[in-house]
Amino acid sequence: MTVGNVSREQISSKNNAQIKQIRKLRGRAERDQRGLFYVEGIRQVAEAIQLGAEIETLIVAPELLRSEFAHDLVERETAGGSDSLLVSADVFQTISEREHPHGLSAVMRQRWESLAEITLTSQSLWIGLDAVADPGNLGTILRTADAVGADGAILIGKTTDPYDPSAVRASMGAIFSQRLVRASNEDLTDWVEEQAVQVVGTSPDAPLDYQAARYDGPILLLMGSERHGLPPELIALCDPLVSLPMAGRSDSLNLSVATGVMLYEIFNQRRRGG
Amino acid sequence: MTVGNVSREQISSKNNAQIKQIRKLRGRAERDQRGLFYVEGIRQVAEAIQLGAEIETLIVAPELLRSEFAHDLVERETAGGSDSLLVSADVFQTISEREHPHGLSAVMRQRWESLAEITLTSQSLWIGLDAVADPGNLGTILRTADAVGADGAILIGKTTDPYDPSAVRASMGAIFSQRLVRASNEDLTDWVEEQAVQVVGTSPDAPLDYQAARYDGPILLLMGSERHGLPPELIALCDPLVSLPMAGRSDSLNLSVATGVMLYEIFNQRRRGG
Numbered sequence A, B: 001m002t003v004g005n006v007s008r009e010q011i012s013s014k015n016n017a018q019i020k021q022i023r024k025l026r027g028r029a030e031r032d033q034r035g036l037f038y039v040e041g042i043r044q045v046a047e048a049i050q051l052g053a054e055i056e057t058l059i060v061a062p063e064l065l066r067s068e069f070a071h072d073l074v075e076r077e078t079a080g081g082s083d084s085l086l087v088s089a090d091v092f093q094t095i096s097e098r099e100h101p102h103g104l105s106a107v108m109r110q111r112w113e114s115l116a117e118i119t120l121t122s123q124s125l126w127i128g129l130d131a132v133a134d135p136g137n138l139g140t141i142l143r144t145a146d147a148v149g150a151d152g153a154i155l156i157g158k159t160t161d162p163y164d165p166s167a168v169r170a171s172m173g174a175i176f177s178q179r180l181v182r183a184s185n186e187d188l189t190d191w192v193e194e195q196a197v198q199v200v201g202t203s204p205d206a207p208l209d210y211q212a213a214r215y216d217g218p219i220l221l222l223m224g225s226e227r228h229g230l231p232p233e234l235i236a237l238c239d240p241l242v243s244l245p246m247a248g249r250s251d252s253l254n255l256s257v258a259t260g261v262m263l264y265e266i267f268n269q270r271r272r273g274g
Helices: A017-024 A028-034 A042-050 A068-079 A089-095 A135-147 A165-171 A185-194 A255-273 B017-024 B028-034 B042-050 B068-079 B089-095 B135-147 B165-171 B185-194 B255-273
Strands: A036-040 A055-060 A083-086 A104-109 A125-130 A152-156 A179-183 A198-202 A219-223 A241-243 B036-040 B055-060 B083-086 B104-109 B125-130 B152-156 B179-183 B198-202 B219-223 B241-243
Touching: A017 A055, A017 A089, A028 A036, A036 A042, A036 A165, A042 A055, A042 A068, A042 A104, A055 A068, A068 A083, A068 A104, A125 A135, A125 A255, A135 A152, A135 A165, A135 A255, A135 B255, A152 A185, A179 A185, A198 A255, A219 A255, A255 B135, A255 B255, B017 B055, B017 B089, B028 B036, B036 B042, B036 B165, B042 B055, B042 B068, B042 B104, B055 B068, B068 B083, B068 B104, B125 B135, B125 B255, B135 B152, B135 B165, B135 B255, B152 B185, B179 B185, B198 B255, B219 B255
Parallel strands: A055 A083, A125 A152, A125 A219, A152 A179, A198 A219, A198 A241, B055 B083, B125 B152, B125 B219, B152 B179, B198 B219, B198 B241
Antiparallel strands: A036 A104, A055 A104, B036 B104, B055 B104
């Protein structure tokens, strides 16, 4: 079996030790411990490579991989020194997230930074997410952050894993371009006190309309959990604290939508200002 | 077993014919054919009743139902003539969407209107959704529509079912307050031609920035599918056709987010105008 310039046996046992290790990456504990995650799809893997993601292993199912573009990609990457596994279609299906997989996926290395690595400029825009529970929301927020040219996300406290397969999918590639920082509530508070950063937060009770505030200089937009919003200790950091007006019987928006509306207001003010 | 003022036997077989009928409502064909849908949770059922939803059957698992509020609600509804089924905890689990159900759900009647029933005023705001595939997106869009005081959604062509359990959940009650219309592409086109309505659409290629357009009078905001956006025949109806600016490597937003940003722009212009 030849894929790219690699000629060797393919794995045909679902119980192969390496295949088991890949399947285990569905679980957060395993991802956290090994610092790896799983990315599926030709476009997704190509985009990750283009954005400089570090590939641990390419997984290729020759029977399923029909795209010439993908064959070239595998050839180039393996020539460049990337590890690859050739697997049967059946084995690929056991690790795949899809009903009809296209035969290419990869295990990649997670990328994390610390608060100390952040250098703020007047155009900096970071999103701080506290206790966000749904990986789909987190991925969608990264996608919007990317669209408005934000720098990255600071994941506070128990916020879900951006390397969860649902978050990776929803991010539509933003997982590879947005910077990611993990911080405790306390560390974030210390960092905010040391920095000249405008901390913007939302609360349904805030008297200030989100469009009446002026968003200037380096900004950290704090958003809270789907159910409870921001906790008091993070609300205390916010200036301004704003609310999104509502007209109907609703008293809340979906978290991804609320974050999107806030990010576009900040982005719009910057566009007008610049 | 007594719940409310009802004293009778509870269903303890998972194979009971009525229970099977309820489980079948997970499938769209069954929902379409019977015009019914399934709603789970104390808050959700209470909200539906408050907003005038028509209950076909309440499903009550006395062993699970600990809330006094819920007991009162069941008592009031059954006294008012609603049908109810008492079921064992095991049976409730077989129809439930949740890992830890609270013992109250309902089968309710779908509510549909036709284009002919829409009367437009200067404040009317409808959202037309073409070929939207993900029920979670649809429910989230209804939730945002409700928040900005929109009238309802016109579901065009193959748009997914708003009564899908995922859509109902994501709508956070908006499924009961937003009006719902189904229309073919052709019927919508005819309707638009007869009405004095501003049809607003988005396209990544549109030269007009979404903030540079003026949204006036009765509005129909058209949004297309997650993958392909609006088809040419619907784009042809749009005036203005606008684009959402983006700064990063992204060339698209999540559909719920894009719809949210558009709806808030329309809402903000109306707030300023009024």
